[in-house]
Amino acid sequence: MSRTVRVVLVVVVFACTLASGLASGQARTLKIGFVSTLSGGGAALGVDVLDAFQLALRHLGGRLGGLPAEVITVDDQSSPDVARTGVERLLRRDRVDLVTGIIFSHVLLAVGDLIFNHGTFYISPNAGPSEYAGEQCNLHFINVAWQNDNMHEAMGHYATLKNYETAFILAPNYPAGRDALTGFKRFYKGRVVSEVYTRLGQLDYSAEIAQIRAARPRAVYAFYPGAMGVNFIKQYAEAGLMQQVQLLVPGFSADADVIRAVGKPMVGVFNSSHWALELFNPINRRFVEDFRRTYGRVPTLYAAQGYDAALAIDHGLRAVGGDLSRKADFRKAILSGFDSTRGRVRFSKNGYPIQDYYLRQVVELPNGEIINRLRGTIFRNHADAYVNQCRLP
Amino acid sequence: MSASLVLEQLLNGLQFGLMLFLLSAGLTLVLGMMDVVNLAQGSLYMLGAYFAATLGAATGSFWAGVVGAVLATAVVALLLEVSVLRRVYGADHLTQVLATFALILMFNEGVRMIWGPQALLLSVPPELARPVALLPGLSYSAYRLAIIATGAVLAVALFLFIHRTRVGMWVRAGASNRRMAQAMGVPIRRVFTGVFVVGAALSAVAGALLGPIFAVQVGMGEEVLILAFVVIVIGGIGSVKGSLVGSLLVGVVDTAGRAFLPAAFGQLFPPEVASNLGPAVASVLIYFLMALVLFLRPQGLFPVRG
Numbered sequence: 271m272s273r274t275v276r277v278v279l280v281v282v283v284f285a286c287t288l289a290s291g292l293a294s295g296q297a298r299t300l301k302i303g304f305v306s307t308l309s310g311g312g313a314a315l316g317v318d319v320l321d322a323f324q325l326a327l328r329h330l331g332g333r334l335g336g337l338p339a340e341v342i343t344v345d346d347q348s349s350p351d352v353a354r355t356g357v358e359r360l361l362r363r364d365r366v367d368l369v370t371g372i373i374f375s376h377v378l379l380a381v382g383d384l385i386f387n388h389g390t391f392y393i394s395p396n397a398g399p400s401e402y403a404g405e406q407c408n409l410h411f412i413n414v415a416w417q418n419d420n421m422h423e424a425m426g427h428y429a430t431l432k433n434y435e436t437a438f439i440l441a442p443n444y445p446a447g448r449d450a451l452t453g454f455k456r457f458y459k460g461r462v463v464s465e466v467y468t469r470l471g472q473l474d475y476s477a478e479i480a481q482i483r484a485a486r487p488r489a490v491y492a493f494y495p496g497a498m499g500v501n502f503i504k505q506y507a508e509a510g511l512m513q514q515v516q517l518l519v520p521g522f523s524a525d526a527d528v529i530r531a532v533g534k535p536m537v538g539v540f541n542s543s544h545w546a547l548e549l550f551n552p553i554n555r556r557f558v559e560d561f562r563r564t565y566g567r568v569p570t571l572y573a574a575q576g577y578d579a580a581l582a583i584d585h586g587l588r589a590v591g592g593d594l595s596r597k598a599d600f601r602k603a604i605l606s607g608f609d610s611t612r613g614r615v616r617f618s619k620n621g622y623p624i625q626d627y628y629l630r631q632v633v634e635l636p637n638g639e640i641i642n643r644l645r646g647t648i649f650r651n652h653a654d655a656y657v658n659q660c661r662l663p
Numbered sequence: 664m665s666a667s668l669v670l671e672q673l674l675n676g677l678q679f680g681l682m683l684f685l686l687s688a689g690l691t692l693v694l695g696m697m698d699v700v701n702l703a704q705g706s707l708y709m710l711g712a713y714f715a716a717t718l719g720a721a722t723g724s725f726w727a728g729v730v731g732a733v734l735a736t737a738v739v740a741l742l743l744e745v746s747v748l749r750r751v752y753g754a755d756h757l758t759q760v761l762a763t764f765a766l767i768l769m770f771n772e773g774v775r776m777i778w779g780p781q782a783l784l785l786s787v788p789p790e791l792a793r794p795v796a797l798l799p800g801l802s803y804s805a806y807r808l809a810i811i812a813t814g815a816v817l818a819v820a821l822f823l824f825i826h827r828t829r830v831g832m833w834v835r836a837g838a839s840n841r842r843m844a845q846a847m848g849v850p851i852r853r854v855f856t857g858v859f860v861v862g863a864a865l866s867a868v869a870g871a872l873l874g875p876i877f878a879v880q881v882g883m884g885e886e887v888l889i890l891a892f893v894v895i896v897i898g899g900i901g902s903v904k905g906s907l908v909g910s911l912l913v914g915v916v917d918t919a920g921r922a923f924l925p926a927a928f929g930q931l932f933p934p935e936v937a938s939n940l941g942p943a944v945a946s947v948l949i950y951f952l953m954a955l956v957l958f959l960r961p962q963g964l965f966p967v968r969g
Contacts, residue, residue, distance in 0.1 A: 309780030311878050317781065345780070443942045466925060467942045473877040476675040476807065477922040484668035497878045500784050505876070508787060508804045510794030531784040 300337040300592070302583070303366035305356055305381070307373045308345040311471060311497030314527040315373045316345075319395050319576035321565055322557070323371070326580030329556070334580065335587020342366060348373070348471075350380030357381045361388050367594055368393065370579050373495075373572075375399040375418060375446035376470070386410040391594065391601075395579035396572060398622060400449045404659035407620040409597065412604055414582045414615070415575040416544050417622040417654035418446045419453030421520040424542035424627035424648040425491060426457035429518055434489035435460045438482050438515075440502075441493040443467035450493035450520070456655065463487050473501045479509045489516040492523060499523035500531040507535035521545075521642075524632055525570040529640050536632045537640060543630050544623075545574040545612050546644040553581070554611040568641065578610040585609075620660035624653045667801040672922045673915065678807045680914025681814025685869040687891040687898070687906040688821060689862015695838035695901020695967055697855050699748060700756050702763040704866055704891065705884025706770035711736045711867025712874040712883065713774060716783050725788035729871040733864045740863030744856050771881050782880035810872050817865065818907055825903050834858060838901035838967050893949055897956045899963025908964055913949050920948035 304323065306316035320343065332338055342364050344356035353372070360366045361384070369385050370393045372378045378397040385392045386408045394413040402408060403417050429437060437460055441447035451465060463485050466478055482490055490511075494502045499522065506517060512535060521543030529536050547558055547568070557577050561569040582604050589603030590596040605617040616624050627649040630642045690704045714735045719728025747766065751759045786792070787806040794802035825831040833854050836844035845851050870883075877883065894913050898905025925941030932940065956964065 309775070310880055310882065311782045313781040464926070465938060467938055468921075469942065469946055474679070476678070476804075477672060477918050480668055480671040480675060481922055481926075483671070484665055497782050497784060497880075501876070501878065504786070505804070508792050508794065508806065510802050531786075533786070 298337060298592070300334055300339045300368070300587070301364060301366040302334070302339055302341045303357070303360035303364065303369040304341050304343045304371040305346050305353055305360070305369060305377075306343070306371035307348045307377070308343070309347055311473070312348045312373055312495065315396070315496050315570075315572045316371070318527065318570050318572040319371060319373065319579075322561060322569065322573035322576035323395070323580050325557070325561055325564060326577045326584075329560070330580065330584055334584045335590075335592045337587065337592045343371075346372065346374075346377050348377060350377050353377045353381050354384065357384050361385070361390060366390070368583060370395055370583070371576075372397050374444070375449070376444045378402075379445055382408070382411070391597070393579050393583055393604075395575040397446065398449075399445050400452070400654075400656055401445070403620050403622055403654050404656035405661070407660035407662055409601060409662060412582070412601065412617070412621040414578045414604075414610070414623065416625075417656070418449035419456065420627065420652060420654060421522070421542050421544070422450045422453035422491075422493060423457045423652070423655075424629075425518050425520055426454040428540070428542065428629060428648055429454075429489055429491065430457060430459045432489075432516075433460075434487075434516065434518075436463050436487040437461070437489045437491050437518075438464050438466075438485050438487040439491045440466045440468065440478060442470040442472070442498060444470045447493060453655075454491055454493075458491075460488075471498065473497065475502050475505050479505055479511065482511065482515065483509070487515060489518050491518045493520055495522040496527070499528050503528065503532050503536065503539075507532070521571050521630065524630070525572070525642065526568040527570050527572075529632060529642075530567070533640065534634070537634045539632045540645070541630050541632070541642070542648060543571050543628055543642075544625055545571045546628055546630055547642060548644055549612060551611070551613050553609060553613075557611050574611045578612075578615075581610055582608050618653050618657040618660075619662050620654070620657050622654050622657070624651055626650050627652055667798065668922075670798075671801060671803060672918055674803055674807070674811065675922075676915030676918035677911065678811050678814070678914070679918060680911035681811060681818065682869045682873055683887070683890055683894055683914055684818055684907050684910035685814060685865040686887055687894040687910055688903055689859070689865055690891050691895040691898065691901055691903065691906045692834065692838060692858045692862060693855075694895065696834065696841060696851075696858060697752055697837075698756075698841075699752060700759045700763065701748070702760060702888065703743070703766040703770065704862070705886075705888030706767050707736055707740055707863040707884075708866040708870040708887060709770065709774065709879075709881070709884035710739060711870030712879045713778055713783070713870075714867070715871030715874055716785055716879050717778075719785070729868070732871045733867045736867035736870075737860050737864045740860045741856070743863075744859045748859065767885065770884075775881050780881065782878040783874075784878050785875040787875045806875065810876075813868070813872060817868065821865075821903060822907070830854065830857070890949070893953050895963075897953055897963060899965040899967055901967035902963070902965040905963055905965030905967075912952065916952050917945075917949050920945035924948070 308316045346353035368391050373396045375397040391410045398413040398417045441450045519541045521541045524539050524541035585608035586600045586604040590599045607614050607616045629645045631645045633643045634640050693701050711732045714732035715728040718731035719725050751762050791806040795805045796802045833849045894909040898909030924945045928937040928941045
């Protein structure tokens, strides 16, 4: 290579960097750190949240609160250690303005302090641990979906209404699993014959299913998200228990991702959700239609949450003119309510929603498609149980 | 606690144990004969599961997928033995661990590139996706029964092969004292290649059959690899009989721990303590078992070397 060519090359490269630097300098870019579970057994959840978040961004013209937005993704592999490294990098190297995306509560609890102490907002599209709802509630934390207990409180209430006298309840042994069964028991007035915590990520439930068969309860309540839910329900059906003991699950264990993998045995299963495909409002209709068209699959409640997270951030940023240093105003704008796939959502002072919870049932349509249908409302304007321990104004 | 519950848990333990045996049989022979610590055995198990998933979907038959997966994994194992493992036979354990750990990373990343990071969720073949009534009041998944049957047949076949054939005798001789066997004219190198390939094929059977019970995902190999090492430490390194007994012990103890310990703690402690303690102790129970065996019989239950 001749000396001239080399010089020209260097100049061109330098000019390009300069130009791109200038271009980004013209309008400030909003950097969103998106930490989520994108591989392994929980990947379907993270991918749904991310896909829907990107869809919302497209619907908003690539801008959040008027600022061009850039999403930097990190796969936490549902591991607290991996997430910590990823979050440190997002905060220090990429200098993101805001973090969102985490699926699992034990991952969030491992990185929450890191994000809050850095003075950065975390807008949760999923994980809603009780820890951050009570005494440890934080100015920088808002959950646009629910508090962990809520969905299970709804099923507990439903089990009471249906007069199931005895219930066998199971969840993975991690913070959201404990919140789940605490929530269920809070509203279930029957007798819990056994409360089982399994290892997080366990995929073979033969031992637990044998215990259920021996205990002969009236109902089984199982909180298993992602691949755990797929395997639990499949094995429950293969053991022939579907016809013998009523299976109750939260929406997490009976949404499109689980239905796709389990198929027919899911038909008839009742579950709770704060969102449904057929909720009648223009935002939801556009979300459902475009999600199906863009990604070729039925959106789950996780997807709705991802979409709502982007809408909430957009709503909050608009109120402060894109200036995230006006923290109190940003928070107040979101907490006083934003328009979501569930209609207008309001919040408690701890940053968790006050909303309706619905009953859904998995049905098979005449064309063979298996899908969730709205069957009624379990709670109206339901808030979480910890809000009074939160000392935020 | 009814008899049918105990029986069902025993079946669960048996099913889990037999699959662990398929995985640990190859591992124990490779470690016993050639003194090679092969961490990549778990990767072969993972490959078996992925091949079975892909071939099963392509041919439309679950069983064709299993057979194809076993053959494909055997080919990969042959290539692996010729290209990498041969070079580390004489090396010290640390070198072997480094080399085979590198293999794990490469296999994991390769699988991620080919099949993607998301777990594949397989279904049990439809003809077996139903319960079978074994006794009045005890029905058991037909698929798990099929796994038990396959595992038992393979265990018996392997046992006969090792203890009743000339090649089997060579294998035993090699595991007991490699140099002496070599001096007596046993073609150790070739026998070893065969053992490695058969061991890989058995791991692939386990991976293919367990795919629908677990999930086919990157990293599935490492989880079972640890259990397989626990098994061969309990059974005695190099002993197929030991790895069968060790597998069944680990399978039954692990299942029983998960099934009965939380309830037992529930009788002793208040519910908050029991719900924390039960699952925690159940998950480390097999390691207690291993520690106990190491304390009482440091060579394992069926020591091979004199």
